[in-house]
Amino acid sequence: DIVMTQSPDSLAVSLGERATINCKSSQSVLYSSNNKNYLAWYQQKPGQPPKLVIYWASIRESGVPDRFSGSGSGTDFTLTISSLQAEDVAVYYCQQYYSSPPTFGQGTKLEIK
Amino acid sequence: QITLKESGPTLVKPTQTLTLTCTFSGFSLSSSGVGVGWIRQPPGKALEWLALIYWNDDERYSPSLRNRLTITKDTSKNQVVLTMTNMDPVDTGTYYCAHSSIGYCSSTSCLNYFDPWGQGTLVTVSS
Numbered sequence: 001d002i003v004m005t006q007s008p009d010s011l012a013v014s015l016g017e018r019a020t021i022n023c024k025s026s027q028s029v030l031y032s033s034n035n036k037n038y039l040a041w042y043q044q045k046p047g048q049p050p051k052l053v054i055y056w057a058s059i060r061e062s063g064v065p066d067r068f069s070g071s072g073s074g075t076d077f078t079l080t081i082s083s084l085q086a087e088d089v090a091v092y093y094c095q096q097y098y099s100s101p102p103t104f105g106q107g108t109k110l111e112i113k
Numbered sequence: 114q115i116t117l118k119e120s121g122p123t124l125v126k127p128t129q130t131l132t133l134t135c136t137f138s139g140f141s142l143s144s145s146g147v148g149v150g151w152i153r154q155p156p157g158k159a160l161e162w163l164a165l166i167y168w169n170d171d172e173r174y175s176p177s178l179r180n181r182l183t184i185t186k187d188t189s190k191n192q193v194v195l196t197m198t199n200m201d202p203v204d205t206g207t208y209y210c211a212h213s214s215i216g217y218c219s220s221t222s223c224l225n226y227f228d229p230w231g232q233g234t235l236v237t238v239s240s
Contacts, residue, residue, distance in 0.1 A: 001176070031219040038219055040226035042160075049209055049230035050160065061228070093160055097216065097224040101175050104160040 002027050002096050006105035012113040019081040021108045023094035028074045031098065038098035041070055041079045044107075045090045053092075054079065086112065115139035117149070117210050117231035124237050125200050131236060135193040135210030142168050142188050146215040149193040150227055151184065155206040165213060165224075166193060200238045207233040 003026040013019040029038045037057035042050035052061045054070035057077055067082045081088055089112060094105040121133035133151070140147055150165040164184040165173040174182050183196045193210060209230050216225030 029219075031217075033220070034217055036217055036219075038216075038224070049211075049233050050227075051230070052226060052228040055226045055228075095160075095226065097222075097226055098219045099221040100173055100224060102162045102224050104162070106159045 001101055002029065002099055002103050004094055004096055004103050004105040006092075006094060006108045008108060009106070010109040010111065012111045013081075013084045014113045015086065016083050017113075019084050019088070019110055021079045021092050021110070023072075023077040023079070023105050025075045025077075025096055025098075027098075029096045029098035030074045037073050037077070038096055039070075039072070039077050040095045040097065042093045042095065043088075043090045044093065050093060081110075084110075084112070115212050115229055117212060117229065119208060119210050119231045119234040121208075121234055121236065123235060124239065126240050127201055127238060129200050131195075131197045131200050131204070133195045133197075133208055133210075133234065133236075135195070135231060137191050137193070137210070137212070137231075140212060142166075142186050142191070142193070144168055148213040148215065148225075149186070150211050150213050151193075151195045151208060152211060152227065152230075153204075153206045153208045154233075155203075158206070163197075163208075164195060167215065202238045205236065205238045207235050209233045 007022045039057040041054040044050045058070045091107045117137040148167040151163040166184045211227035211230040215223045
């Protein structure tokens, strides 16, 4: 199985500041034949199901504010929120879908400082 | 608009079999490429994928739970059913179903991300 490791486990950022969450996979999730990284990011607010934020490592899901961006390739990925808003408080998960079984990171809890 | 909703018992006893139903709308599981997956989340913990079924009856299971899981679909009812045998207190958690599809195939699989998810159903395993 591909192990997904996120850092940090928790993060406190001031409103309007940048938040950065990292995700590292134990094997590359980049398929060279199509140059796609099989990596998604989800946002889970308290009491709610996960919501897809980013897929293919850098494509923002429809309706997601443009302050959210995804980057990285191979084994190292980053979710960046350029200017933190109060409604961004949540736990964020990365997920690889390069190989079965699909696996998730342990989550990063994002809070307001 | 795609929606999914999980239903089933909120409390099961150890060793019992859990049966959960995912009822969905906005898509058909008879359409090529479409799939529905199950993912669970113990209280305060991370997400764990359990199983996935595709339009063509292709079934995929978590290797660690394969011998306890069965996923089936009823296309006419727009439902997917997950059964998990020999329940244990460590299986306590929220169980989600989610829409997926066949994606761009990698060298090893044709998996995809999950979107959207149902609201989830909390299952407690206790005597």
